[in-house]
Amino acid sequence: LEIPYDLSKVLFITTANTDATIPLPLLDRMEVIEFVGYIEEEKLEIAYRYLLPRQRLETGLDEAVFEIPENAMRKIIREYTYEAGVRNLEREIGRVCRRLARILSVGDPLPAVVDEEMIETFLGPPEFFVNEAERDDEVGVATAIAWTANGGDIMPIEVVLIEGKGNLNITGQIGDVMQESVQAALSFLKSRAKAFKINSEVFENMDIHLHVPEGAIPKDGPSAGITVATAMMSILVNRKVRHDVGMTGEITLRGRVLPIGGVREKVLAAHRAGIKTIILPARNRKDLIDIPVKVTEDLQIHFVDSMDEVLEIALIKK
Template sequence: MDRRGWGNFCKRVKKLQRLNPAAAEYSVQLNYLQEMIDLPWNEYTKDNFDLKNAQNVLDSDHFGLEKVKDRIIEHLAVLKLKGDLKSPILCLYGPPGVGKTSLGKSIASALDRKYVRMSLGGLHDEAEIRGHRKTYIGAMPGRIIQGMKKAKSSNPVFILDEIDKVGSDHKGDPSSALLEVLDPEQNSAFHDNFLDVDYDLSKVMFVATANNVGAISGPLRDRMEMIDVSGYITEEKTEIAKRHLIPKQLENHGITSKDVKISKEVISEVIDKYTRESGVRSLDQRLAKIMRRIARKVAMDDKYEVSISVEDLKELLGAKMFSRDKYQGNEFAGVVTGLAWTSVGGEILYVESSLSPGKGKLTLTGNLGDVMKESALLAQEYLRARASQLEIKKEAFDNWNLHIHVPQGAIPKDGPSAGVTMITSIASAFTQRKVKKNLAMTGEITLRGKVLPVGGIREKILAAKRAGIKEIILCHENQRDIDEIKPIYLKGLKFHFVEDVMEVLDIALMKQKVNAPLKI
């Protein structure tokens, strides 16, 4: 507490001594002074600077997530050498179930700091962050100050969970109130309305988590160091299950490794046929269901096979819930495989184009958003202008109706990254040339025919691998994203980096036409 705060505190103590305990003001002043006394002014836990121990703690708790671990070790190293450092404000973003929130506990454990978690999902009252003014009945400090009181330390690891789900209404905008909390230049003097004195948050290590970065306000995003925690491939999920999930579920269900044995083959089958996610939350739930069935048999002294086989999964988990996104072949002209990003990971996306005699009408179906509809119009206009280069008669656009459909019509779809897929699909339909086998693509297009970069490349590549894709077309600027991805994710894939739509069509369209070509 600074000199001004201490003076304010002493003044209120003297005021309390003069008040009659029966007066209404007495309880207000007493409540305020108790809150001030309970706060950990200038109380700090000692950081553990054993970097090898910190690395071991992070590695034992979480498989993968190298970027985050490296950032924590770097912070510890600088803190050890310099002795004093403003804590970084990290934002871990990625799909659900990849370990963002639990990573906060590991960070606290590695640093030997206190751990506080604050869920921001659905928060829409600014007073939750800054506190209420003392004049209100039932006034109390904000949840930041309450978290500090709970931690009993002024340098805890503070998790701000689901920061992308903060709302705003007539009660204020909490995301704007968080600007002061999450600015390293300002949070050394955080002002809570209830305390009415500054509190130093500069030693607190704030770790925010989010699923969708686009939902975080720009000024708030600028104040945080964004770290991508994306999905896992099947091999990584298998290792996570073996090292973490199965031991945890055995303990939760009161059975031991002697009661049940699950091979890597069985885990892979559960991942492929009973889950569809980037994280491991559903996998954990499926393993819990298996353990419940085994616990029941153990408790009832039933005879059963300890080693679970792939065939046993139907009895334990029921019929297969999912089939892998499969590449559907290239037998028809106009069908192209695209790659899409969703909040739960990557998926493959089919774009189908077909022609029928008419007057050049364009029909779009498949629950498409405005951006995807614009991509289709761009694609059609570009091909109309370049018809001679692709040996398409110009009158074909006026004499044939074009229908573009993106399957799974119940699911809303939007975004610019299907641009190259749209243009390849339309070109394939009008030329009746087949699309190269086992090929997928993603990228935005312009009216000039330029291919622009898109995001979510790692998730899209995982989706392509799951579907059995062998070749991927990307914008040449996305090569920087590929260079940052581990070689294990890229194994078995060939990449074509392009700048122009004509390059895409040269790679994607084969000379071979379908068996019964339309007379266009």
């Protein structure tokens, strides 16, 4: 219509799953309000209070008598959704209700209880699996706790030594920032080789290969720095890493541990995976206020300022 309109007083509200892909000039002009993802207990509460009643109504099952017990609902959450919110959870609950409506429509009786086996019959084979903590203490393998757009996850860092010329090989679709973090971890260990009783000839006669599994998934950020250093230290001095320890924190060339983000999601992911001991930067102590008490009570959380403290906790003494 070519009619001028004053937008100077208009407030635009937009949403996004992550701000990482928003152009910086645009992001700089925004006021960003972050909403943390739901934990599993919150998803359960939402499912029973809102999602299931709504799907029962929409599929004509509002008066039907059946129950989806907690263990079956947890199976839907853990094995058929991977998200910070509950959009896909409602979709999967809707699929279950439609299958029940179909049973009712042909005159068959509804099951009184929709158990885990029936969930798999209705929804098919599980689509997602919760990463679990390592079962054994190993040399060269340490567990990082990572933040993702869908919440948190645990991530094993693997390091091996190969006869070579002192090269560093990094695989696992790792981004630039994480590659720099790996370099910083290695330089720290080289600078402290004598103190850590590392044979300096290793850096000249052997190649170090670091790999982060699930190579199809891009990974980036500095928060795996202390985990990388721990896995490298383990292989260099042939000491096993505790399998029940998960950690997150940025490392400096002097071995200091710097704070990171996403603590709530990371701690919840570690707890869900069966991690019993967590190492966090000391300056992230304040972030525990956002984590349910019943989660922190199940964990032994260490706050550290230096790599020396990390290695003391994570490495098993010979």
